[in-house]
Amino acid sequence: MQTYKSPWVNEELDMLRETARRFFEREVAPHAERWRKNKIIDRDVWLKAGELGLLCASVPLEYGGGGGTFAHEAVIMEEQVRVVDTAFGFVPGSVGGPHLLLNSATHEQALKWMPKLATGEHVIAVCATEPGAGSDVKTIRTTARREGDEYVINGSKTFVTLGKQADCAVVAARTGGPGAKGLSLFYVDTRNSPGFQVGRNLEKIGQASLDNCEVFLDDLRVPAENLIGGVEGGAFSNLMRVFTRERLAIALTAIASAERAIELTIDYTKQREMFNQTLFDFQNTRFKLAECLTEARIGRVFVDSLILRLLDGEELDSTVTAMAKWWSSQKQCDIIDQCLQFFGGYGYMMEYPIAQLYVDARVQKIYGGSNEVLKDLISRSM
Secondary structure (H helix, E strand, C coil): CCCCCCCCCCHHHHHHHHHHHHHHHHHHHHHHHHHHHHCCCCCHHHHHHHHCCCCCCCCCHHHCCCCCCHHHHHHHHHHHHHCCCCCCCHHHHHHHHHHHHHHHCCHHHHHHHCHHHHHCCCCEEEECCECCECCCHHHCCCEEEEECCEEEEEEEEEEEECCCCCCEEEEEEECCCCCHHHEEEEEEEHHHCCCEEEEEECCCCCCCCCCEEEEEEEEEEEEHHHECCCCCCCHHHHHHHHHHHHHHHHHHHHHHHHHHHHHHHHHHHHHCEECCEEHHHCHHHHHHHHHHHHHHHHHHHHHHHHHHHHHCCCCCCHHHHHHHHHHHHHHHHHHHHHHHHHCHHHHHCCCCHHHHHHHHHHHHHCCCCCHHHHHHHHHCCC
């Protein structure tokens, strides 16, 4: 298969890719089956990633990060996809959560809280989604009431990724009236906050090793100084900025997953013999794979163009990243489904990577803003 190299990749990123590849091959891939059974990964994996400089790669050096760009994060995400892993919560724990905190916090708060995220000493969770407030963040009902030098937070959150392992959390709560302007963010030390109660680890149809739970906030007392940014309100705009970055990350992993599925399928069909020829020798096989490869390449070029714009200092708007996220995640599901079909009954067996790619893909069309909501957002720009 003709190789394609993204135009933003350089020698430095190739070196980082080699480090990331060794990490995922040695520290992640060998434990996949055990982690799926336990529904959680080993905590020390975060420390190992931190030692190698794989966490918070685009966070400025003054806050303990790698001082790199989204491109540094991108090659790490691509290498994670290469070993067909979703257990290590790189996107929520190294891209989403840290950047939400970084973009919302004061300089002093960032100096205090960010470094341990980069070393892996602390794992962060974002508590935003509620049972009745998913993609529509403006309808969050969790409340935060000021009492002296503390805020008292009450409410519940669901689908909290990394909630079981989190040492800290960013909690979205309502400090004002209804709508977007009444939302604030709080930094919570989850290990020393009795009011932060972690519920059951939720059963999912895919991404079984990535812990995802419910969180109950029962008179959770948070020091007033932990109001992120130091001013009430403003949470909504900060959440939206991070969602823009997260949606690009989802689009990237979607395309990388589709490309990996195609690679696995080409290898398999060239070896699988049927009726005195290989499966790849059938014209239908080649035509279908040609379609998959073309669609994956279109997605890759689109995502690459957005990464290049970021590297040029442009701030991406929510519309274009919404386009990238919904289209790429839809194509991810379509392409992997088509590829799995070529494996026949083996494609339905979880011991085959194509099956893992299939079950892990479905949620990509839901989190980060459901694709239907994103299409509505795009339509508003027409």
